[in-house]
Amino acid sequence: MKMKKSIIIVSCIISSLTFTSCNDFLEPENLSSVSEAQQFDSTADTFTALVGVYSQLAGDDGYGQRLSLIYPHSSDDFRTSGDFNCNDRRGIATFGSCSTNTELNKPFLKLYSGIERANLCIKNIPLSPVYQKGSADEKKLMDRFLGEALTLRAQFYYELIRNWGDIPFQDIPSADMETLYLAKTDRDVIYEKILADLEKAATLVPWRSEGGTTAARLSKGAVKGLRARIALARAGYSLRRNPQLMVQGTNPQKYYQIAYDECKDIMNHPGEHSLNPSYENVFRALHTNTQDATNEVIFAVGAFGGNARTDSKIGYYNGLKHDDNSSWKGGGGINALPIYFYEFSKYDLRRDMNVGIFKVNNTNQAELVTAISFTDSKFRKSWTNITGPSQNLAVDWPMIRVSDVMLMFAEADNELNGSPSSDAVNALKLVRNRAYTGNLGQVGTIPTDKVGFFNAIVKERLLELGAEGIRKYDLIRWNLLNTKILESRQKMTDFMNGTGAYANAPLNLYYKKSVYDPSKTAQQNISAIDIYYSGADKTEVFYNPSQDATPSGYTKIAWRASVLPTYISDPVKGFAQYFQPNKRELLPIYSDIIQSNYNLTQDYGY
Incomplete structure (x- = not known):
């Protein structure tokens, strides 16, 4: 435009x-x-x-x-x-x-x-x-x-x-x-105004198919999705001025109902927006300014023009690291916590999309990186058609996706009913099933009590929406930010020490470089790297202790060994160290x- x-x-x-x-x-x-x-x-x-x-x-x-x-x-x-x-x-x-x-x-x-x-x-x-x-x-x-x-x-x-x-x-x-x-x-006064505005807007803006719109232009689904998101923020916690405390919004059930109704209406129009069978393809489409096959991205901020005013640095500032002399210079400005990799099971296809455990070196080869150098990985300059030093990549930013809507629906349903309905359980299950395509037997059981289901939502949103700018704000509205920061520090301490859930995580890994092929899937990129493992199932390499000596022909890389106390709590290098x-x-x-x-x-x- x-x-x-x-x-x-x-x-x-x-x-x-x-x-x-x-x-x-x-x-x-x-x-x-x-x-x-x-x-x-x-x-x-x-x-x-x-x-x-x-x-x-x-x-x-x-x-x-x-x-x-x-x-x-x-x-x-x-x-x-x-x-x-x-x-x-x-x-x-x-x-x-x-x-x-x-x-x-x-x-x-x-x-x-x-x-x-x-x-x-x-x-x-x-x-x-x-x-x-x-x-x-x-x-x-x-x-x-x-x-x-x-x-x-x-x-x-x-x-x-x-x-x-x-x-x-x-x-x-x-x-x-x-x-x-x-x-x-007061923010609640503003919330009331914009929620009413969005209710009106939903009567004026057409559905995607009626308006002939792409994700870069608002449709009725986008209006409703934003209204649901704002309603959940209004229902949740926020930091108030007087007294200066995290306090839940008044009359939360009213706003859970708004979120429930808006999300349900979107879900009732699968011809407009539905889950893409491929999690990866949702994000690849953003790199080419095209619509994903099922219009899962309901709204995205369009990027164009090659300048700082209208374009984006998505995939250059963040995303998979590409060394300066590779074909694609950029990435690496955001690091995944080492423990985030271990929040995913080895069967979860989102793991290798959300967490980049390798970089592309100066000769366009894939090299493992240390655990403190993991990046976000669902944005990659090498998925665009731009090479060289360019910083503006015209990668669209996803604002609202169908999976987000489904999880908001499930959350609101649980809050309204005191436990999840079968529709809420199914919404969560559909999101999880996609992540376990080919391994549905590993999906696990979804809790049906209120607290258990809420905790499942908290975890699923962590896995599904990584690197999409949502998690911090979710934790704030749940009043869980402090809790999760403290938990993360403890988990990283356990990871560093090889205790608890990380008792079998390897101290070091040994690998051989491989040619990086951006046309391969994220999972194939990882599989192509020859990581030494003495067992038969190579996918277990991240979940078993490493051997002491470097095998012939392999390069040693610090895994757990890269996490030091300074990474966790140092005043200069620590994690979220100034949060109060x-x-x-x-x-x-x-x-x-x-x-x-x-x-x-x-x-x-x-």
Whole structure:
């Protein structure tokens, strides 16, 4: 989607949170100076304005990098690579960010820029002459645009709330405000507004097949999926200002019901969106801007243009590591915890997709890496058609998938009924069955009591949604973040010592390099690496003690041996070492933003 012209924002100040100048705000989009009335005098021009709202999802400061890859870590699956610094991405990942951290600045402002653009659409579409006097088809199309703008605004506010808690709220354009120096609005008030907006939007936005849309454009399924996600956040825990505690939202059953109804409606339309039989193919499609075979990805942030404003660094910043002189330079910015690999059984096809235990070296060979160098692996530069040093790979970011919807449905069902219904059990089972394709006998039994089923949901979402920017926020709404961080430290200590569940995990492994072939499946890539094992079943190599001496012709790599106490708890290198419950569940607001608005407070102990 390309813009021919767009709105000149009447005021460059967004809720008193200013860009450096009007030029700084307008120049990146190369916006032309057209009046609001002109911008909405036809369906074509209105669509151009709507594209301007969509554009605020993308780029380095949106879901092209920071909101997707930097803000969501760390939890019990992944961590950001590198040493602690409170003023960069590592400060965010270790829960030790300073308010002067510049990583906090532009994403916050970009989200408010998106809200401003959405507000202009929401105001002007009903006032448009084509909306009021146009044909029935034109009115229907304008309604669709309105529903999309309402949904995008809801997404922007949801992202702000889950990272910063209570924030300034405006639902009209800045030029129409009496003052731009807004204080914070309680998040529950905002939740109520955007949940109502999404309910309306769902009546205006068509299903995928009716609107001829790809995942990069909102459909009715995407609206409903987002509404379910926000309803679960409203039902769950969040860090409050006064008192400064993690508290569950009031009347949670009401919001579980919303989530249940919305997810059930999506599931009742399998012709629109359904589980892809291949977990891997869902993510390969994102690397080529194509739709997966069953439209499992309900909504994704489209990436294009080869620039920091509209493209993404997904697969370059994160993903499987490709050494600098390989055909594909990039990856490795996010590390999987060693213990995350062991959360999967050897029969689970998601293990080798979610955890990269090898890298691609300078001669395009696969080499095992140490356990502290595992990466996320469902994003890979080598799955694109881009080689060389390029950082912008046009890889779309998945926002809502069918499996996520099914697990949200199962969770809401369990909460509403006090135990899972057969539909809830089946939804979880279908997600798990796909992961065990070819080994359904290893799926195991799904608990049918409330607590047991909830714990199964917590575990399944860990395995299914790894590296998709969801886990930390799940743990926060369940009030389990502190618990899981402490559990992870203990598990890593056990892993380091070879005790408990990791008593048989090898101290070292021995391997031979193999040619890396990106056309092979993730599982085939692992199988192609010759890892020494004296037993008959090579898949057991990760689950049995290693021998003492390096076999002839093999290279030794540290496995358990790579995990040292500094990796777990060191002030510079440790895991989530600055997390404090009832404080660090949220980020500080960037200091210059606070200073620009005398009504805006920092809060949460920062």
